[in-house]
């Protein structure tokens with residue numbers, strides 16, 4: 609700025625040459641008719657612009673995308689559940705569909721509310737940004753009055769050219785977003801993990817939010833629709849029986865469960881610790897209570913066999929990199 613300031617001075621300040629006393633020398637008397645260029649105002653505009661850019665980060669846009677994606681998946685899930693229910697064609701159909709739709713509706717409403725809150729936040733951000741931009745624009749108009757040499761105009765042109773070059777470079781440098789094959793799930797990548805949520809009461813009501821459920825990975829013929837559920841009934845960590853339902857809808861409604869007990873008390877040797885478990889070929893695999901062993905509970909024979917993992921395997925831990933986390 610100091611250079612352009614000098615140019616402005618040289619061009620627009622009238623010089624009056626006064627003869628000196630001796631008549632051989634000239635003395636300059638400078639009179640600045642224009643007010644001094646308000647450099648601080650320009651600096652302020654630059655700082656505000658920078659802050660503005662920082663507050664509207666791409667991170668915030670990702671939040672919105674994530675919520676929208678979640679909503680989309682919920683809708684699809686609702687649709688799938690209804691289709692599944694229709695296939696089951698049981699007498700309980702009407703009651704079940706209503707209950708399941710009610711549960712899904714609550715989830716969807718929850719997402720809509722979150723989405724609404726997020727967009728409200730953006731709205732405030734937008735209003736704030738718009739006010740700042742208006743303010744900056746006014747200051748710039750004011751500053752332009754000083755630009756008799758068209759310094760700002762040229763600067764701006766240069767800046768635009770520079771920005772364009774930079775964007776071109778950034779475009780070249782940034783790799784395209786990863787396209788992950790949806791594989792067998794058909795739902796694409798995992799984008800967000802939320803906290804635990806109870807949509808169906810356990811045998812103990814809503815008191816025990818931790819546990820695991822799913823379908824046998826390798827079901828016996830005829831058991832393809834069966835679902836299993838393990839509730840961690842003690843300290844949110846320990847479980848001692850496997851509950852099974854004939855279909856997804858009976859699981860969601862808690863109807864007609866069949867319980868198979870590993871032990872009569874909880875926790876004790878070879879009962880379940882933590883929610884890391886899986887059902888395979890009618891056997892449940894899980895971390896045995898208070899050891900670094902993997903237990904296999906054969907639901908046909910109700911017997912447990914164990915396999916020891918390396919003795920430095922983590923257990924009794926809340927960290928996610930260990931065998932049993934809870």
Ligand SMILES: *[C@@H]1O[C@H](CO)[C@@H](O)[C@H](O)[C@H]1NC(C)=O
Nearest residue numbers: 720721722723724725727728
């Ligand atoms: C979104 O939030 C605003 C302000 O809190 C509220 O007035 C409006 O009813 C909400 N809309 C929905 C669809 O929940």
Ligand SMILES: *[C@@H]1O[C@H](CO)[C@@H](O)[C@H](O)[C@H]1NC(C)=O
Nearest residue numbers: 888889890891906907908909
């Ligand atoms: C469970 O026990 C039955 C009967 O002994 C056996 O046929 C089956 O293979 C066992 N399952 C597993 C997964 O070991």
